[in-house]
Amino acid sequence: MGRLVIASNRTAPPGQPRAGGLAVALADALAERGGGVWFGWSGEITDREQRGLRMLTEGAVDFALADLTEAEHETYYLGYANRTLWPVFHYRVDLARFDEAAFAGYEDVNRRFGRLLAGLTRPDDVVWLHDYHFLLMGQEMRVSGWDGPLGFFLHIPFPAPEVFTALPQHARLARGMAAFDLLGFQTDRDTANFRRYLVENCAAEVLDDYRLRVFERIVETRTFSIGIDAAEMAAMATASEAAAAAARIGRIIESRALVIGVDRMDYSKGLPQRMEAFGRMLDEHPELHGRVSFLQIAPPSRETLDAYAALREELDRLSGNINAEIADLDWQPIRYLARGYGRDTLAGLFRVARVGLVTPLYDGMNLVAKEYVAAQDPEDPGVLVLSEFAGAAEQMKTALVINPHDIAGMADAIYRALHMPLDERRERWRALDEAVRSHDIAWWRRGFLSALDATRRTSEASQPVAAGQ
Known part of the structure; x- marks a missing residue:
């Protein structure tokens, strides 16, 4: 050879x-x-x-x-x-x-x-x-x-x-x-x-x-x-670095449910639509005010290109508007962080997130969807909300698959994910985990x-x- x-x-x-x-x-x-x-x-x-x-x-x-x-x-x-x-x-x-x-x-x-x-x-x-x-x-x-x-x-x-x-x-x-x-x-x-x-x-x-x-x-x-290397991500999610990240976010959000998105800052990722959908869900369900937080991690990329600079301005505006309108003294609905974190930290955040939002307008595959699934606690897994236009949707059939251009539909999917019974969450996760492990890197x-x-x-x-x- x-x-x-x-x-x-x-x-x-x-x-x-x-x-x-x-x-x-x-x-x-x-x-x-x-x-x-x-x-x-x-x-x-x-x-x-x-x-x-x-x-x-x-x-x-x-x-x-x-x-x-x-x-x-x-x-x-x-x-x-x-x-x-x-x-x-x-x-x-x-x-x-x-x-x-x-x-x-x-x-x-x-x-x-x-x-x-x-x-x-x-x-x-x-x-x-x-x-x-x-x-x-x-x-x-x-x-x-x-x-x-x-x-x-x-x-x-x-x-x-x-x-x-x-x-x-x-x-x-x-x-x-x-x-x-x-x-x-x-x-x-x-x-x-x-x-x-x-x-x-x-x-x-x-x-x-x-x-x-x-x-x-x-x-x-x-x-x-x-x-991805599913076994590595699963092990990483229970390691000390991940546990420290989970504890840190836990001190901030306390008992609130965590919704997470992790994406490079790119117009293909559907980040404005995602923020709009989360804001719409909170508008339609005021009983969730103070009970759920959305963490969006979006490290900047290609900042010298005009389209990327415009995207960052739009995300700053959207997150600021939503927070200004409905935040309270002890609650910030959207935590938007324009910086990157190590995979061990992300694994810990994925594990404690009740909902993972992977909603690109178009994507070749999107490995964040697979990393989110691999990092879950099998006894208490979160729910993946996945764009039908992510390549991963061909394999990950039991995610909540949505059209990222349908803001109302995405808002409904986030609400459904937050209220999904444990038995259904486990059943969906097991099928997703099998797909991720059998088709690994x-x-x-x-x-x-x-x-x-x-x-x-x-x-x-x-x-x-x-x-x-």
Whole structure:
């Protein structure tokens, strides 16, 4: 078995904490394969072009780190990836900025990174690229001579073809994505959207439920719903750090029921709608005044982008208005914290929360939903209120599934969750916990890599797809 070669926009090199579940999962995948290469942006922005790589080694893993210039960071990362692809893929075409210069920068970085990574590969390697930053990078690797197994996983949604075609460069992106042997998506809906786009716009021939012939290549598309380390989260929720966090919030809210939301501050997460729904529930049920508190944790992100600054202002206004109207001397209905907390603290907060609100307008998967379930006390579990537009809704059928645009419906779901009998809470939680544990992060990575390994054995010989065609 050859090495595993991974590329992600950010890596977790030696000496840096692996805070996220994905970073840990990829590190574990490299360890299981006996080592390999992890390639990505160093996080450094330089004044002048640095064409080479900085190499670091930890055990059997080589970390290959590439810097970005200020211009590349502006066009590739802030520009095309986050001002164009992110909003379009989350069905917010109205927020997208279509800038030819930004796409040119995105294309240039994908070309440079693809050539750099191709230069690190060996003939028996398996290459796995991650996320929307690298849609064109696989094609550049093909042009640079890499003809081995090449896989890609998209962590965010893939939109309906009618939305994807809003991108002026959609045909170029699709041809780039067709350079991969295996494309993995979060949900069956995402997979179907991509396949339908190829059939309707690229004259793809459907070979079976997974494979298509397009651009003179065989491309395989599958759903691999990412999970969490459920056992780790369950253990974390009963550890001393979590207990301390639970005790701290308990001293603040006393005997009140806790409703919790934890999200990066992003317009895709539906945070204003969530606050409005909680406020509406309190308006409709004044008997709950002083008896329930909503804790929303929302660490800021991408603060230099206008849409994110506007979102923060809106959340400040909404939470302030609700608190000003109905708070009392000893009760604050909404505690809105624009900062992040460690996973051990969050585990403790999840465990004591009677209701978990995960209500994005659109999301690839949303692992907070799974973390909330894994952290629960089996004898007295909370209730998950989940958006139908979160990828997790495909697996988590016994949550209270809502439409995040329906404020009245969400308010009703929060009220129902707060009053749900213990037997029903246990029954719903057991089904959710089984789904989270059976489709965990190890299941995800092993499933993808097994399918990618199989492409070496079963796929037809493919010709490189020429860049820019």
